Amino acid sequence: xxxxxxxxxxxxxxxxxxxxxxxxxxxxxxxxxxxxxxxxxxxxxxxxxxxxxxxxxxxxxxxxxxxxxxxxxxxxxxxxxxxxxxxxxxxxxxxxxxxxxxxxxxxxxxxxxxxxxxxxxxxxxxxxxxxxxxxxxxxxxxxxxxxxxxxxxxxxxx
Amino acid sequence: xxxxxxxxxxxxxxxxxxxxxxxxxxxxxxxxxxxxxxxxxxxxxxxxxxxxxxxxxxxxxxxxxxxxxxxxxxxxxxxxxxxxxxxxxxxxxxxxxxxxxxxxxxxxxxxxxxxxxxxxxxxxxxxxxxxxxxxxxxxxxxxxxxxxxxxxxxxxxxxxxxxxxxxxxxxxxxxxxxxxxxxxxxxxxxxxxxxxxxxxxxxxx
Numbered sequence: 001x002x003x004x005x006x007x008x009x010x011x012x013x014x015x016x017x018x019x020x021x022x023x024x025x026x027x028x029x030x031x032x033x034x035x036x037x038x039x040x041x042x043x044x045x046x047x048x049x050x051x052x053x054x055x056x057x058x059x060x061x062x063x064x065x066x067x068x069x070x071x072x073x074x075x076x077x078x079x080x081x082x083x084x085x086x087x088x089x090x091x092x093x094x095x096x097x098x099x100x101x102x103x104x105x106x107x108x109x110x111x112x113x114x115x116x117x118x119x120x121x122x123x124x125x126x127x128x129x130x131x132x133x134x135x136x137x138x139x140x141x142x143x144x145x146x147x148x149x150x151x152x153x154x155x156x157x158x
Numbered sequence: 159x160x161x162x163x164x165x166x167x168x169x170x171x172x173x174x175x176x177x178x179x180x181x182x183x184x185x186x187x188x189x190x191x192x193x194x195x196x197x198x199x200x201x202x203x204x205x206x207x208x209x210x211x212x213x214x215x216x217x218x219x220x221x222x223x224x225x226x227x228x229x230x231x232x233x234x235x236x237x238x239x240x241x242x243x244x245x246x247x248x249x250x251x252x253x254x255x256x257x258x259x260x261x262x263x264x265x266x267x268x269x270x271x272x273x274x275x276x277x278x279x280x281x282x283x284x285x286x287x288x289x290x291x292x293x294x295x296x297x298x299x300x301x302x303x304x305x306x307x308x309x310x311x312x313x314x315x316x317x318x319x320x321x322x323x324x325x326x327x328x329x330x331x332x333x334x335x336x337x338x339x340x341x342x343x344x345x346x347x348x349x350x351x352x353x354x355x356x357x358x359x360x361x362x363x
Contacts, residue, residue: 136308151313152246152320 003027005084008046014039019087026070028085036088037098044103047073048084051104056114061144064089065118067097069107090120092143099125117142217297219289222270228257231266242268242309244316247344248281248323250274251312268307271299273319278340281323281332290331294322 002010005027006018015035019028031039048071056067066089073082090097099122100107111122112131119140122128130137139146242253255267256274273295275288298315305311324345326332334341334348 134309136306136310138310149314150317150321152317 003029003084004082005029009039012042014042022085026083026085028087030087030089033088033090033097036086037100039086040098040100040103043071043084043086047075047082050074051100051106052083054100054107054110054114056118056120056142058118058142058144059089062092065092065095065120065143066090067111067114067120069100095120096123097121098123099128101125116140119143216290216293217300219292219296222255225255225257228255228260228262228264230262231264241265242307242312244309244312246316246320247278248276249316249319250277251316253307253312271312276323278338279335280338280340280344281327282335283332287326287332290326291319291323295319 002018003021006016006029009016009029015032016039017030019030022028050072052070052072054067054069056065059066066087069086069088071084071086075081088097095118097120099111101111101122102124108126109131111120111125112128114120115122115125115128116130116132117140129135133141141148244251250273252263252272252274253265253268253270254272255264255270256262256272257264273292275291276283295315298318302311302315323332327334327345334343
């Protein structure tokens, strides 16, 4: 089962792996981290001019970290735009993924949040620092092996 | 954040100036420990520990000596001042020197930590129980020596102190101050014989 974009990428000799389709029928591809920057530029040139969302998650305890990009091709006069979902997996001990900020500027805060929550280092990001947690925070709160410090919270007050 | 990379190794002195909630008539009552900073200077603090179950001796307090002519410094953002603190309800820790009389807040002295104990006067404190908290604070500060001086570290210390205060409350060492302005029992409702293992109150059948 191969989607349109996957066939197009195969035709141009770009390495990827098809992960099938999600529940909405959107094609899902996996790209290696070292290929991701060039593939992102190619996808932008192809016509995916809109980064609809960027998120990240922890795949499994001790496993990989994933950074997910939902791309849409916005054109005039089209009511069913092409969409694609890209997943980039990075190893937990050195999670480095090239930033797509220089392709889609809207990934700025999204990637900062992914960095803050999961500790994925986005190369060439202009300002990669924590966005939700305090700057002196230690650890990556949304990783599955994160242990929250037992900070004092008021729990019994009424 | 260049200032926060100062290591706590340099912290040979800490100011444990505290003020303690008492009765409402003694609003400005506060306690100052004018013990010098050397470790061997004041050993007489080994007053009798009235709880026998604690066999570990308390960490002796090493407060900094009082300073005169303290001025509030480095408070504004324009001066590059930043609050380095851990503020919870009963424990406020500031990386600064705070004058116990005039409340001048000198943020340039970031090698000192000042703790304010229970500013809202939720508990009734005596000298002894306050010193228990202060000595535990001193122990924690010695424990975290070498850690980066960040809000995270201060919050770890402050949270441990809050848990310690909760333990004191559950052990019956301190009590709620029934004259407090806000009486919401933030560490649990008052109850009888909470932590006494030998004498659990029996249910009436």
